[in-house]
Amino acid sequence: MQASESASAIAVDDLTRTFRGPQGRVKRAVDGLSLHVERGEMVGLLGPNGAGKTSTVKILMTVLLPTSGRARVLGHDVVAQAQTVRRLTGVILGGDQGLYARLSARDNLLLFADLYGLPYREQKRRVPELLDMVGLSGEARKRVESYSRGMKQRLHIARGLLHDPDVVILDEPSNGIDPVGARELRALVREQVHRGRTVLLTTHYMFEADELCDRVVVMRDGQKIAEGTPESLKKQTDGQVVLTVHLNGAGEDDVARVRALPGIQSVSLSDRDAGQVLDVHSGQQTDVTAAVLAELRGVSVLQVFKREPTLEDAYVSLISGAAR
Numbered sequence: 001m002q003a004s005e006s007a008s009a010i011a012v013d014d015l016t017r018t019f020r021g022p023q024g025r026v027k028r029a030v031d032g033l034s035l036h037v038e039r040g041e042m043v044g045l046l047g048p049n050g051a052g053k054t055s056t057v058k059i060l061m062t063v064l065l066p067t068s069g070r071a072r073v074l075g076h077d078v079v080a081q082a083q084t085v086r087r088l089t090g091v092i093l094g095g096d097q098g099l100y101a102r103l104s105a106r107d108n109l110l111l112f113a114d115l116y117g118l119p120y121r122e123q124k125r126r127v128p129e130l131l132d133m134v135g136l137s138g139e140a141r142k143r144v145e146s147y148s149r150g151m152k153q154r155l156h157i158a159r160g161l162l163h164d165p166d167v168v169i170l171d172e173p174s175n176g177i178d179p180v181g182a183r184e185l186r187a188l189v190r191e192q193v194h195r196g197r198t199v200l201l202t203t204h205y206m207f208e209a210d211e212l213c214d215r216v217v218v219m220r221d222g223q224k225i226a227e228g229t230p231e232s233l234k235k236q237t238d239g240q241v242v243l244t245v246h247l248n249g250a251g252e253d254d255v256a257r258v259r260a261l262p263g264i265q266s267v268s269l270s271d272r273d274a275g276q277v278l279d280v281h282s283g284q285q286t287d288v289t290a291a292v293l294a295e296l297r298g299v300s301v302l303q304v305f306k307r308e309p310t311l312e313d314a315y316v317s318l319i320s321g322a323a324r
């Protein structure tokens with residue numbers, strides 16, 4: 001059966017997946033989720049650990065059955081037409097699994113091309129083309145065990161694209177990759193959309209979602225709690241200003257005093273490099289800089305600046321707002 005021209009690339013409707021946990025308790029990993037990805041779109045699936053992203057992705061990959069609801073790829077049902085869905089979808093999971101460490105990149109791709117049933121002539125054309133696209137032509141004959149994490153991830157992408165899928169699903173593509181490698185990977189992912197593919201990706205990196213995605217869907221406890229363009233989600237933090245203070249020696253007492261100031265919406269303290277960063281969210285009307293610095297008199301303040309909220313700020317405020 002051909003996919004209808006009007007079908008969304010990915011259509012998830014009222015999808016639920018439950019697991020039986022310890023003591024027979026039922027856990028709803030995916031709980032009534034609906035999400036649609038249009039053809040040629042790149043959508044990010046965001047959410048904290050345990051939100052249900054991987055379960056959703058596994059259902060779309062046809063390796064996990066839904067408990068109820070429906071999921072379709074280009075109009076094909078992931079349960080009833082699993083084989084067609086697998087043919088149309090490229091799944092890129094990353095990590096050390098799924099590649100043969102003792103084989104070269106080229107031999108890995110030839111092996112998987114065989115497994116996918118790609119005709120020999122097609123393999124001879126497709127494998128060098130993909131190695132070139134992911135920038136591994138020069139190292140194609142080296143064993144994968146000598147590859148860096150970033151190179152392995154690029155090889156995973158080549159592997160996922162062997163059968164020229166229309167829809168690509170990536171699970172945390174730049175997890176554990178150094179900043180330069182991650183930037184190259186993002187360029188590679190972006191290129192897939194330029195080539196007309198539809199991309200769904202999960203990520204914990206908000207700047208990655210902001211840079212790459214046309215839209216993001218935020219999940220928590222198996223449910224969708226927000227959806228929109230990165231810009232529209234940032235706007236939901238409307239009126240917020242973030243005061244960022246780089247400092248040393250701050251403790252919970254300092255955070256509590258700043259949090260108690262009038263006009264403050266939220267405060268977070270994190271370690272960064274050799275020092276600390278205090279992010280103070282407040283309403284636009286109140287300039288809290290002087291009051292915050294007064295409360296930090298006992299600590300060493302290195303730098304202070306104000307900035308617009310980022311997607312990460314919007315995400316943190318969404319996730320904490322949805323906390324039960």
Ligand SMILES: Nc1ncnc2c1ncn2[C@@H]1O[C@H](COP(=O)(O)OP(=O)(O)OP(=O)(O)O)[C@@H](O)[C@H]1O
Binds near residue numbers: 021
């Ligand atoms: N096979 C399983 N058996 C029991 N519970 C499971 C199983 N798979 C997932 N879960 C539970 O379902 C919930 C959602 O898990 P899932 O892996 O889909 O979340 P996630 O958003 O991908 O998290 P992460 O960001 O950590 O990968 C979690 O509470 C998890 O413990």
